[in-house]
Amino acid sequence: MTDLLDRSIGSIACDVPGATQIFHEYKLDFCCGGHRSLRETLERRKINNPQPIFDRLAKLMATQTETTHSPWHEKSNDALIDHILVRYHQQHREGLPELIRLARRVEQVHGERADCPKGLADHLSDMQQELESHMMKEEQILFPMLRRASAAQVSAPISMMRFEHDQHGEALAHLEQLTNDIIAPADACNTWRALYAGLRQLREDLMQHIHLENNILFMADRSAAPTQAHIA
Template sequence: MSSFTLQTQVSDIVTAIPQSADLFRALRIDFCCGGKIPLEEAAVKRKLDPAAVLEQIKTLETKMVDYQQSRPGELTEPELVKHIQNKHHAFLWEELPALTPYVTKLARVHGEHHPELLRVQEIFTDLKKELLEHTEDEDQNVFPLILKFAARPDLGTAAELKPHVSELEHEHEQAGNLLKELREITSDFALPEDACGTYRLVYQRLEMLEKDTFAHIHLENNVLFERIRAAV
């Protein structure tokens, strides 16, 4: 059962479900400076149906709960590939473009007084490019080879896979280094005293991105790729 009602404050919803900021932004509901009001009041101000907005929030909440509860367990290679695509790849394709305008705004508005935010924007831009290209390569080229090998292991497919796996692990290391630098320059995503709602939102979602990406890398490097090596 959802914990949100029409009387839940908009700012509290965004704190619990950071992705709800995208919905509020699209609906032009202020979740930052004017977020300390009930959802019903905020919706009425925008001439929106409060119940319909609440329903959209509940959908996001269900999606987040399903995401958090999904576990790879003892999956077969095809199941593991599907799990990585449905959980981690889908998250990146949705979250990276959605987060971009917030990171850009944060650097533009606060970069003068917090110059580290300019580097945060650079790192995020590099990370976004690398991760989207990386996942596309996996989906289009590497995962089909892994599925082929899982169905019928042979030396030819194994030899074809080997350089791909090495390259992916190298790219994982690059992404990991960017994330480590991001955590370092933000002092573990610590917020300054003058942090606004957008500041909090960006840091919260960057930390979520870090957590998901490291879980993603672990599943590939230490589970999927290890199984491929063991089968050769």
């Protein structure tokens, strides 16, 4: 258990399939805060009894086999980049406009309620603009460089992307503040519930997106390996 506590949470997320689901449930930051040890992450979240987390991680590690364990750090830069473009960049572009529409509808209909997420639609619009700018930089500049070279050779643009990832993490934190941690009121209408279901998916997708880049693609000791087939 001590060894696990002293490992970075990002490395655990990379090496143990299924760990990210546990981290999502306990709101443990494995993307922007992936460099921190599991011990520090638990302390920051003020989790006094981490034993259930250890038990679940131990179970995952005990059942891990070569056939089921195919982490992304074993794939090429090309494969990982292709996966990020389709699974996350495309998904953010398709999903955010609808979330903004739903948020505006909820604010229009329920704006008089104290628990209405006022300002959410504008915040999502800001997130959309920031994400679009960020993804364009990756698609037009950084990703083509990483298809040809290792992360160690393009450290300056990677540092900028990491900085912007931290800003995305702060935007998610503000989103949670606006929405009571994305928990809808008991009497929420279907539109409100659909909005929050979409926001939870956005949070999970964005955290996983940042994790794959910060903790795998951007690592200095990772080479630009020959192209391999990737899994979606």
